[in-house]
Amino acid sequence: KSDLVVYELLLRDFLSRHDFQTLRDTLDYLQRLGVNAIELMPVSEFEGNISWGYNPSFHMALDKYYGTPQAFKMLVDECHARGMAVILDVVYNHAFGQSPLVQLYWDAAQNRPADDNPWFNPVPRHPFNVGYDFNHESAATKRYVGRTLRYWLEEYHVDGFRFDLSKGFTQKFNTDVGAWSAYDASRIAILEAYADTIWQTNPEAYVILEHFADWNEEKVLSDYGMMVWGNMNHQYLEASMGYASDLRATSYQFHGMDQPHVVAYMESHDEERMMYKNLNWGNGSGSYQVKQLPTALQRVELAATFFYTVPGPKMLWQFGELGYDYSINHCPNGTVSDDCRLAPKPIRWDYRNHPLRWRLYQVTRALIELKKAQPALETADFDMDVTGYQKRIWLHHPDMEVVVLGNFAVT
Template identity: 25%
Template structure:
């Protein structure tokens, strides 16, 4: 873990109240307290540290404490006593406390013992075990004022881990500024949303981020709050929205500022956490107590902090199944209050911002409307779906053509939640799917030979299905240049793979442009309608029709060959008469020199019913290839 040496010296030397001295005072009671000032409670709004002209209002929730103090640079680390509001909060206006100064709270429990605490609502941490830092959200000047969040049916998401996205092995992880350096690349690739894995202060410098300890404070190893805002600003400047991953199914479990915050642990972690069987999660006994209004407010405020202060375009809620259940079973009704109240507020005030659940089991109830805090569904706009990723990965990884199940692929393409085509996020690679015993799709196809013909062909085939199916398509960082192995928080992306696999990157770019209807001739790929009209499970060929309103430039037909056999003249039904133009052929050798360049071409329909359609047409299609036709 990094330590700020200068800060430690200042605290220990100049103020005579460094971390060692603070630890000596912990639990020693009032007799050793350096109380330099006693203040009355504040009438100003705000929780945590809120800057005003000439000072800072400090307010913290400590319902089991008898007294609460704040100490920091502004008091030479002497204790300033906060006023008791007699509602669980303690607050005061501290003149001379200004942005950039460090501080901590001291809570005295009912037995007279004192404990030093970082601010659970800290907006800026020197590190996960260090002091909180006063921060003014109004100080950042935003540049990208005209950005508009893409419509849900136009979103193409790129999942990013800041620490590994653009970094070199050794030293610290990547950061906001190193990620900014690759935003031009993402813009040119065509993605218009990045989904950032959790980037809030966690223990240590290297992590996936799902052990967040401070849900209001950006991870210090990645940069300051202004650096995080600068990343969002630069993304918006390039037409890219930002979705932040949030974790409220558990906290930590280490370095938690809110753990036993008032000095009474209540048998587990104190007032912020469940203290009965509901405390247990797969990641520790740190599930927040959703039944407490103050904890629900804590979660809500952290979400709105991202949407408002950091101008996020959406939220992806991690493992909501482990918010609403104990271990996959055993309902926690108060979690539904969290879902419904926050999603209803977002829909009422910021309906263009997307709220996504990772649930895997709640079905339509997750994306059904929340009619009230106590009724209806959870109110999410979309959810990640196992019903897509697992059949597609299985179809790609299977070594024997005869075992590929085209009916399972069909069902993956047509599956939807709550009757809405874009209520699901679809992908073949995500942080979970390329770790935890799994690897990247090309690596799974041929372990140790992810650059092989078979790995390239079959991984790009299922990528083609992803970008042409109803839903919001997502890719994981490096997928577009055949990153191999598995994801690890200390293993940066190998950008050198862009040299040998630049053609694969171009393939992804072309798919993204077609998905987003860049040339105004594939509008149906953004539409909500799909008909898988041709399923040949013997020869492993599948075709489907996508459309929005229908007609020229709208109707799209996709053909996918999941076999190693090339067909010189394959016949399927088409929805409209006339010439159908080939917009994409994944077998083009411009994507990879070892691709077959099967002479697929434009085709004209013949009269005669086929596959439930009035027209039919012939075309060539290569092995493990995907074709896209439109008029």
């Protein structure tokens, strides 16, 4: 787990044909980059067409938009042949109205799940809910989730799951985000039971949580063997743009964890793109301007150096290795609006032909290979001085001493 490098992708915005077969044909690119896991955003049947997939209706059915079950099996097999794991992004906080579990017990008068629905709460139990909220204390829900997880492991041989909005797996009603995020023993028990179900089928499977709860709770989950997302988007974007930033939270040790179970990331499907921020809001001094493309790309190289050399698992978002510079809120008409967050984004494979962008790819590739090849980059004995503009990392290992130095100032 410590040398895990995950490539998160949305098939729709990664490949023009957006299917499993074409992704299988594209694995050379990802293998050369050096990633050892692919995390697919939800591929189970979802409502509508323009979606990231977080509005599920059938948890055991592949969405036909992405291809056939046989094509998916072939993709998984080919990934395994190349030493790459396949991790599925799964959504069990909620389901949407086309789900038969919603429709079977429905209160038409109040337009919500009925009080006797064995799977869903009539009223959501937390403030971030969308769709209809699963009751994870219900025996029926536990059976359903367990059965569907086993199905993906046994039928398709996937290597694990990333649980969307796992903090929502609680029956403690709360509209206050801070209180909802507080330590919750009942939520821990639910997640541990799901992890046990997964590990009974595949003891080596990855269980990754988008949790963002109290770190004491996340440490308990980590000690149990699960991994948690570590959102470092804001910190690395600020550093890349040339502003003050503290990168210490990249380290699992900063959070009091004993195991390297924080999957840190600079970008994800849910966060703004570093190059977009650099080109639009980058700092500068005199002739040195982060808003200029060559400098903006160099800043991403610098940020990546202080990302991949921190021990612990890492994740990158698709095309980040080429300096993808369209906003997460980019609209098809070229404007930027919050309303376009889920809209299709330009697919820019032509960025490979840009020398400076291809250099970023090569730098990212070299850092990933260094991370995987050198035990010193997975040491538990390291120090970080990364709160100022001049940042340093020291890695201590019997094989070698490593010092990483970088100047994030613009003067």
